[in-house]
Amino acid sequence: MKNSYKILAINPGSTSTKIAIYENENLVFKETISHSNSDLEKFDKISDQFEYRKKIILDTVKEQKFNLSELNAVVGRGGNMKPVEGGTYKVNEEMVGDLTVGVMGQHASNLGGIIAEAIAKDLGLSAYVVDPVVVDEFEDYARISGIPEIKRKSKDHPLNQKAVARIAASELGGVYSDYNFVVAHMGGGISIGIHKKGRIIDVNNCLDGEGTFSPERSGSLPVGSLVEMCFSGKYTMHEIKKKITGKGGLVAYLGTNDAREVKKKISEGDEYAKLIYETMAYQISKDIGAAATVLKGKVENIVLTGGLAYDEDLVQWIKERVEFIAPVKVYPGENEMYAMVQGVIRILNGEEKLKVYI
Ligand SMILES: Nc1ncnc2c1ncn2[C@@H]1O[C@H](COP(=O)(O)OP(=O)(O)O)[C@@H](O)[C@H]1O
Ligand SMILES: CCCC(=O)OP(=O)(O)O
Numbered sequence: 001m002k003n004s005y006k007i008l009a010i011n012p013g014s015t016s017t018k019i020a021i022y023e024n025e026n027l028v029f030k031e032t033i034s035h036s037n038s039d040l041e042k043f044d045k046i047s048d049q050f051e052y053r054k055k056i057i058l059d060t061v062k063e064q065k066f067n068l069s070e071l072n073a074v075v076g077r078g079g080n081m082k083p084v085e086g087g088t089y090k091v092n093e094e095m096v097g098d099l100t101v102g103v104m105g106q107h108a109s110n111l112g113g114i115i116a117e118a119i120a121k122d123l124g125l126s127a128y129v130v131d132p133v134v135v136d137e138f139e140d141y142a143r144i145s146g147i148p149e150i151k152r153k154s155k156d157h158p159l160n161q162k163a164v165a166r167i168a169a170s171e172l173g174g175v176y177s178d179y180n181f182v183v184a185h186m187g188g189g190i191s192i193g194i195h196k197k198g199r200i201i202d203v204n205n206c207l208d209g210e211g212t213f214s215p216e217r218s219g220s221l222p223v224g225s226l227v228e229m230c231f232s233g234k235y236t237m238h239e240i241k242k243k244i245t246g247k248g249g250l251v252a253y254l255g256t257n258d259a260r261e262v263k264k265k266i267s268e269g270d271e272y273a274k275l276i277y278e279t280m281a282y283q284i285s286k287d288i289g290a291a292a293t294v295l296k297g298k299v300e301n302i303v304l305t306g307g308l309a310y311d312e313d314l315v316q317w318i319k320e321r322v323e324f325i326a327p328v329k330v331y332p333g334e335n336e337m338y339a340m341v342q343g344v345i346r347i348l349n350g351e352e353k354l355k356v357y358i
Contacts, residue, residue: 002024003348003349004023004024005023005024005072005073005344005345005348006021006022006023006028006070006071006072007021007022007071007072007073007074007075007341007344007345008020008021008061008068008071008073008074008075008116008119009021009022009074009075009076009336009337009340009341010057010074010075010076010077010112010115010116010119011076011077011109011112011336011337011340012049012053012076012077012108012109012111012112012115013077013108013109013187013188014107014108014187014188014189014216014246014257015034015035015187015188015215015216015257015258015307016032016033016034016035016188016307017032017033017035017053017056017057017108018030018031018032018033018334018336018337019031019032019033019056019057019060019061020337020338020341021061021064021066021071022337022338022341024345025338025342027338028064028066029064029066030337031060031064033056033060034258036256036257036258037216037246037247037251037255037256037257040246041246041247045106046102046106046107046108046110046111047100047102047110047111047114049108049111050111050114050115050118053108053111053115054115054118054119057115057119058119068119068123069123071123071125072125072348073120073125073126073127073128073344073348074116074117074119074120074123074125074126074127074128075116075127075128075129075130075340075341075343075344076091076111076112076113076114076115076116076117076127076128076129076340077109077112077113077129077132077133077159077336077340078109078112078113078129078130078131078132078133078134078159079099079102079107079108079109079110079111079112079113079129079132079133079134080098080099080102080103080104080105080106080107080109080110080133080134080155080207081095081098081099081103081104081113081129081132081134081357082098082103082104082134082357083104083134083135083136083153083154084132084134084135084136084355084357085135085136085137085355086131086135086137086158086162087130087131087343087352087353087355088128088129088130088343088344088346088347088352088354088355089128089129089130089132089354089355089356089357090126090127090128090354090356090357091113091116091117091120091126091127091128091129091357092356092357094357094358095113095129095357096113096114096117099111099112099113099114100114104134104153104155105155105207105208106245107133107155107207107245109132109133112129113127113129113132116128116129128340128343128344128347129340130159130339130340130343130344131158131159131162131339131343132158132159133155133156133157133158133159133207134153134154134155135154135158135200136153136154137154137199137200137201138152138154138200138201138202139196139201139202141202142154142201142202142203152205152210153205153208154200154203154205155205155206155207155208156185156189156191156193156200156203156204156205156206156207157185157187157189157191157193157206157306157334157336158193158200159336159339159340160185160305160306160334160335160336160339161183161185161191161193161195161200161203161305162176162195162200162339163334163335163336163338163339164183164303164305164331164335165179165181165183165195165303167331167335168181168300168301168303168329168331169181171329172300172301175198176195176198177197177198178197179195179197179300179301180195180196180197180295180298180299180300181193181195181299181300181301181302181303182194182195182288182291182292182295182299182301182302182303182325182326183195183302183303183305184284184287184288184302184303184304184305184306184318185305185306185334186214186284186304186305186306186307186308186309186314187214187215187306187307187308187334188214188215188216188217188257188307189206189207189214189215189216189217189245190206190211190212190213190214190217190219190284190306190308191203191204191206191211192204192211192212192284192287192288192291193291194291194294194295196295201294202291202294204219204220204287206219207245208244208245209221209244209245209248211283211287212280212283212284212286212287213248213249213250213279213280213283214248214249214250214280215249215250215251215257215258215259215308216245216246216247216248216249216250216251216257217244217245217246217248217249218243218244218245218248218249218252219248219249219283221244249280250262250276250277250280253272253276254272254273254276259277259307259308259311259314262276262277263277263311263313277314278317280314281314281317281318281321282317282321284318285317285318285321285322286321288302288318288321288322288325289321289322289325292322292325292326297325299325299326300326301326301327301328301329302322302323302325302326302327302328302329303328303329303330303331304318304328304329304330304331305330305331305332305333305334305335306332306333306334307332307333307334309330309331309332309333310332310333315328315330
């Protein structure tokens with residue numbers, strides 16, 4: 001008989017906290033709590049959000065009248081720990097330490113493993129992370145930037161990128177490692193991953209100012225102008241970093257990280273909001289085009305996903321520019337919660353080997 005597992009999945013993102021409980025592959029409940037820019041700007045460091053996000057998660061579970069003692073495990077989105085290969089990792093002391101410092105950078109996902117561990121510990125359970133944001137499958141070309149002191153890094157949305165690529169592959173009648181895809185995950189940050197036969201061989205580091213601008217990030221900037229801004233004496237390093245991640249993109253131009261609010265402004269006749277939002281689609285399309293060249297045009301599908309993929313106008317603007325490359329598939333939202341839970345179930349069922357974080 002098949003084992004039955006109830007698993008709590010928690011996913012702190014830059015604009016939201018997502019909470020879900022699954023019993024095997026069946027969703028018991030899922031909630032998304034959105035965070036406005038002003039909710040989060042009072043926290044200096046990501047680790048300062050620990051109590052705030054943990055309380056939201058526990059209150060949400062309570063509202064659902066779910067008894068935590070029924071759980072078998074807790075899984076969190078994996079954050080900026082040391083780069084690792086894809087897979088499921090048990091949270092350990094080393095990982096909590098690295099996530100708390102943010103050894104690869106600051107992002108809400110750093111709280112995934114930390115909060116999962118805190119909740120699991122109180123329940124006498126184990127906590128896990130699956131395919132953390134720092135999964136690194138780069139080919140050599142992708143590591144080179146343009147000056148030897150700066151190496152390019154893989155920081156993106158591998159959990160959802162791979163989950164939707166697997167769905168696209170199964171719809172094509174094969175498996176993930178049979179095909180090439182360009183996947184654009186479009187959330188608070190936007191990553192455009194180049195998937196070659198089951199590996200993400202290049203992707204923009206969407207946390208540190210590479211690629212298109214996004215709801216809360218600047219993306220790539222003209223370097224000379226950025227250097228002048230850094231040395232102008234007007235800003236601290238922390239302020240500059242915030243301009244790039246957290247207060248860039250739509251937040252900088254339009255004062256909101258919420259694309260639905262931007263849509264409202266546009267529907268009220270705001271031409272500036274329209275220009276900025278359409279430019280985001282233009283930049284996304286341009287990066288998809290560049291990604292296709294890495295695969296020498298051999299792309300089975302372009303895949304659009306993330307919260308912004310719910311916006312049919314944005315999707316249409318991108319399609320118009322990239323559909324000549326390959327058929328476009330759209331999976332709005334994310335499959336991260338399901339993907340995390342299945343990663344843990346494969347371990348509990350002995351179908352996959354648990355990886356150890358060192
Ligand atoms: N129905 C929708 N239409 C347009 N934009 C949406 C919709 N739902 C969510 N979004 C936008 O998607 C973005 C968040 O995407 P999401 O994948 O949840 O991000 P994250 O995980 O980074 O917090 C926000 O800008 C939000 O406004
Ligand atoms: C480290 C990058 C992952 C990321 O940007 O996730 P969100 O879009 O959820 O903030």
